[in-house]
Amino acid sequence: MNDNNIRDFYKEVEECLDGEYKIILEPKRNLKEEWIEYDQVKWEMEDGIKDLVDNLLKEKSMSIEDKILEVYKYICLNYIYDVNVLYFFRKDKSDINNVKYIAVDWYGRIIGEDWKEKRKKHNRRICYEFARFYAKAINTLIDGNNELEAFMLGLKDNTHYVVGLTGKEYSVVLDLDDFNSIKDLTRVKLGLTIKGIKILRDETGKFQKAVNDFNKDKKEELEEVEEAKKNIKSENLIEYFKYVIQVLNKYNIDAQGIFEYMRAVVETEEIEIEKIWKEDKNAPERRYERCIYFKYEGNTYLIDTIEKSLKNISKKDLDPKIFIENPEENQYKYYGG
Numbered sequence: 001m002n003d004n005n006i007r008d009f010y011k012e013v014e015e016c017l018d019g020e021y022k023i024i025l026e027p028k029r030n031l032k033e034e035w036i037e038y039d040q041v042k043w044e045m046e047d048g049i050k051d052l053v054d055n056l057l058k059e060k061s062m063s064i065e066d067k068i069l070e071v072y073k074y075i076c077l078n079y080i081y082d083v084n085v086l087y088f089f090r091k092d093k094s095d096i097n098n099v100k101y102i103a104v105d106w107y108g109r110i111i112g113e114d115w116k117e118k119r120k121k122h123n124r125r126i127c128y129e130f131a132r133f134y135a136k137a138i139n140t141l142i143d144g145n146n147e148l149e150a151f152m153l154g155l156k157d158n159t160h161y162v163v164g165l166t167g168k169e170y171s172v173v174l175d176l177d178d179f180n181s182i183k184d185l186t187r188v189k190l191g192l193t194i195k196g197i198k199i200l201r202d203e204t205g206k207f208q209k210a211v212n213d214f215n216k217d218k219k220e221e222l223e224e225v226e227e228a229k230k231n232i233k234s235e236n237l238i239e240y241f242k243y244v245i246q247v248l249n250k251y252n253i254d255a256q257g258i259f260e261y262m263r264a265v266v267e268t269e270e271i272e273i274e275k276i277w278k279e280d281k282n283a284p285e286r287r288y289e290r291c292i293y294f295k296y297e298g299n300t301y302l303i304d305t306i307e308k309s310l311k312n313i314s315k316k317d318l319d320p321k322i323f324i325e326n327p328e329e330n331q332y333k334y335y336g337g
Contacts, residue, residue, distance in 0.1 A: 003031050005149070009166035010035060012200040013153065017173070023164065024131075024152035039152065040110050043136040046120075048078060053137050064141060064148070065210035068165070071137045072176060072197075073214075075130065076188035080254040081177050082108070082124035084287040087277060087327045088334070089159070103158040107334070118337025127177055128152075131161040134174065138165060170207045171200040182264055186257035190248075193218045222247060225265075237269060238301065242310050245303070255280070255289040255305035262303050263292060271296060277324040280306055285335045288324065 006023060010033075013021050022035045026043050029036075045053060052074050056067045085107045092100035103109070108126040119125070131152040138150035148167035154160065162175040175196040176184040184196040193215040202208050224247045233240040244265055248258055266273055272295075277288040292303040293315065302313045324330045 002146070003029070005147075005166055005168075006031065006151070007033070009164060009171050009200075012166075012171050013164070013173075016198070016200045020156040022154055022156050024154055024161070035156075037154075039132070041132065043132050044116075045133050045136050045140070049074065049133055049137050053140050056141060057143060063206075063210065064145075065207050066213070067141050068138055068174075069210055069214050071134065071141070072174060072184070072194070073188055075134060076176055076185050076194075079123045079125050079130070079185065081183060081185055081256045082126045083256045083259070083290055084124075084334075085126045086290070087288045088331075090328060100157070101159055105158070106336075109158060111337075115337040118335070121337075127161045128154075130177060131163050134176075135163050138163065169204055170202040172202075172207055173198040173200065182260050183257070186253060186261060189253060189257065190222060190251055191218060192222070193220055238296065238310070241265065241301075241303070245308055245310055249308050255308075258303070258305040258308055259290045259292065262305075266292065266294060266303075276302075276318075277327060278304065278306055279322050279324070281322070282306075286332060287334075288327075291323075 006025075010021075010023060022037050024037045024039050025031065027038045029038070049071065052071060056062065056070060059067070062070070085104070088104045088107055089101040090104075092102050108115075109128040119129070131154070135150040135152055142148050142150075145167075148165070150163055150165045153162050153164035153173060160179055162173055165172045165174060175198070178184070178196050181195065184194045187194060194211070197211055199208055199211075225244055228240055228243050228247075232243055241262070245258065245262065248261060253261070263273060273292050274294065276291050276293055278291045279286065279288055289305050291305050293313070294301055294303075299312050300315055301310055302318075303310050
């Protein structure tokens with residue numbers, strides 16, 4: 001692809017997105033800009049994605065945009081976010097606002113073959129991995145079209161990576177695991193519209209049309225939850241929260257999906273939440289999930305994302321060997337994949 005297209009894309013990112021970004025490419029390119037980084041890890045598709053891409057390459061009736069969204073859908077349906085990575089993030093003590101974190105390179109970003117082999121045992125991935133194999137899948141689907149290219153787009157502090165896609169007709173950011181909202185990884189499993197795609201430029205409306213077609217006949221919110229808002233919430237807010245968790249259980253949503261969905265539900269009621277880590281004792285290796293606790297009408301409640309339940313608790317009764325408030329003081333050697 002013409003390197004000028006990537007330069008133009010970076011200008012669009014600077015104009016449209018908050019934060020400081022870099023573009024991550026596979027090696028053997030000539031771009032030398034300070035916002036360019038070359039990945040140390042080979043870009044490869046995992047087996048299921050490769051099989052899907054091979055089949056899509058044979059499909060001549062679908063547009064490239066629809067194929068790109070078909071892979072997006074496959075990833076969202078078949079993978080979950082590996083939140084355990086956040087357990088190892090560190091507060092940036094130089095940040096006067098106390099909101100910035102320092103990421104770790106060894107958890108999914110700079111990895112070797114041993115890590116990749118261990119990842120094959122489960123479907124938990126993080127943003128670096130999603131962006132890497134999704135960009136590779138898109139570039140394979142493009143199949144020699146040098147007017148379109150996908151690559152990794154990351155925050156300069158390495159706390160989040162997504163896929164950037166640019167060409168003659170449009171520039172798009174594809175983020176299926178947005179930190180700040182209910183991820184499309186969860187929304188797609190619930191049959192809801194996707195919200196993680198940000199269109200920076202679309203000369204003919206082609207990509208927007210593909211997204212609109214994908215979202216056709218899908219809801220913004222679960223019908224069961226909308227009904228509960230009308231029939232249960234005004235009567236008993238805690239029972240409403242419990243009911244929403246039951247609804248999510250019907251869709252077999254993972255712990256991280258429960259966390260982000262219930263965080264949104266509780267915070268919508270202007271209730272302040274706190275996060276607490278819980279060790280998953282059923283996991284084959286030591287790892288943690290985030291749970292939620294909050295105070296309401298004089299009581300303290302725990303949303304246990306592993307048990308998928310809401311309980312009235314006394315915080316002092318939580319087992320400190322299982323529930324961790326400050327991971328920095330409770331580090332452990334992760335098994336590496």
